[in-house]
Amino acid sequence: KAGVTQTPRYLIKTRGQQVTLSCSPISGHRSVSWYQQTPGQGLQFLFEYFSETQRNKGNFPGRFSGRQFSNSRSEMNVSTLELGDSALYLCASSLGASGGHEQYFGPGTRLTVT
């Protein structure tokens, strides 16, 4: 079974631009979570989607948004990029949104904002 895929793997953007990242979960998984990882802050939760509905949202500004499609694929968007948005963005999928379901991570998208 194929794992979680994320595109693109690397991205360089300029301050003020916007970016869209994509995540395809493991086949059969309906829950997708997004995280931001930086050396100083570790893994920070962005949001979680299940069946096209946002179930949880982390403490990030409104510039960060996401959505999930009927095939469980998910996208996240960051508008008006700031230098501090440079990070590894990770997507993880699991079978369902309730507690106890293991999350599997994709390879991540490394975003650099200049």
Place this chain on the structure above:
Amino acid sequence: QKEVEQNSGPLSVPEGAIASLNCTYSDRGSQSFFWYRQYSGKSPELIMFIYSNGDKEDGRFTAQLNKASQYVSLLIRDSQPSDSATYLCAVRNSGNTPLVFGKGTRLSVIA
């Protein structure tokens, strides 16, 4: 604020020894506990999960959970240099709440 605490390390152990990684959590309602391994420049990889008090073994890995004391640990037997990585502890409540991650412990296995 629900927190998961880990010693950042580095934890250095000789090859063949047992590595012991610890994690404490603040939310008494936590029900699911996970250990991830992350190599430098790579994404986290799930290596163990445990839901009940006690020990769970999988190959060289043993996860130990003590809900009364609010800690979970990971033992790695016969440590190998390839085990050198950052180990992330993650905890989830029984409700529709997100995983909360610790900042990880860096393990270095010395040949």
